[in-house]
Amino acid sequence: MKSLETKITVITGSGVSQSSGIPTFRGTDGLWKKYNVMDLATPQAFARNPKLVWEWYYWRLGLVSQAKPNEAHLALKNLESSGYDLVVLTQNVDNLHERAGSSKVFHLHGEIFQRRCIKCHDITSWQSSETxxxxxxxxxxxxxxxxxxxxxxFNETLDPEIIRFSHNRLKETDVLLIIGTSGLVHPVNNFPFIAKQGNMNLEMYEFNLELTPLSSMTTKTILGPVEKTFPEFVSKTFKIAKK
Ligand SMILES: [Zn+2]
Structure with a gap:
């Protein structure tokens, strides 16, 4: 069992959200199948047709607001509320980690419930009661x-402050958990290497449906549905406070 002093950093990807029924959006899906994702998720697409892009986002917002956190989200929340120093770096734009109760969540790819003014850059949020x-x-x-x-x-860069924070955090991490992401996208694909350089004793565990390019460098890769494999791993590896 890992002591409560263990610093844990978690990287989550679309596999965690998919288990809650949210599509990956790496391609288009459902009603939006006929569109290319490059016609919906680029600054050029938005400049060309903001109404179309917003219609796609309204559809996605609707899906996300109906989705519920799954056992993988809840296991992360339990780890944190058991007293571990835990930070979640997520590639997901939904708010399922927050809704599960995790408090230190950093969104590498932004947040779908927030909007930004293209002129004055004011940031506001959608209300959860919105339809x-x-x-x-x-x-x-x-x-x-x-x-x-x-x-x-696509064609945009990640928030440099979040990247800087992530790098510093990774360097002091004891255990790196990579959950539900088969394709870490640049610059996130460097994160495991940064963590390893920072800590020779780093333990790295990966949870995914299939092997990934990272699997060869992990302490262990655990294959299977993450909402099942991850909570099992947590209860075997960490001291979880009884609720
Ligand atoms: Zn404005």
Whole structure:
């Protein structure tokens, strides 16, 4: 059992959200199948047709608000509430980690429930009570310009502050848990190497449906559905406070 002094950093990806029924959005899905994701998730696409992009995001917001955190999200919350120093770095834009109760969640690719004014950069959030049935382009209450989803699109760079924070955190990490991500996208694909360079004794565990390019460098890769494998691993490896 790992002591409560163990510093844990977690990287989560679309596999964790998929177990809650949220599609990956790496490709388009459902109603949006006929579109190419490059026509919906780039700054160029938004400049060309903001209404179309917003319709796609309203659809996605609707899916995310109906989804519920699964056992993998809850296991992370239990680790944190048991007293471990735990930080989640997620590639997911949904808020399922927060809704499960995790308090230190950093969104590498932005957050779908936030919007940013394209002119004055004011940041606001959607209300959770919202129904997302509108197809209007939302407007800034400060300057009346249009708002965009506060997510990182293709052809955009990640927030340098979050990257800096992640690097520092990875260097002092004892245990790195990589959950539900078969394709770590640049620069996140460097994170495991940064953690390893920072700590010779780093233990790295990967949870995924299939082997990935990272599997050869992990302490152990555990294959299977993450909502099952991850909670099992947590209860065997860490001291979990009884609820
Ligand atoms: Zn504005």
């Amino acid at each position: 997302f049935s509108s197809s209007e382009i939302p407007k800034c209450t400060k300057c009346n310009s249009i708002l965009r989803p506060k997510v990182v699109w």
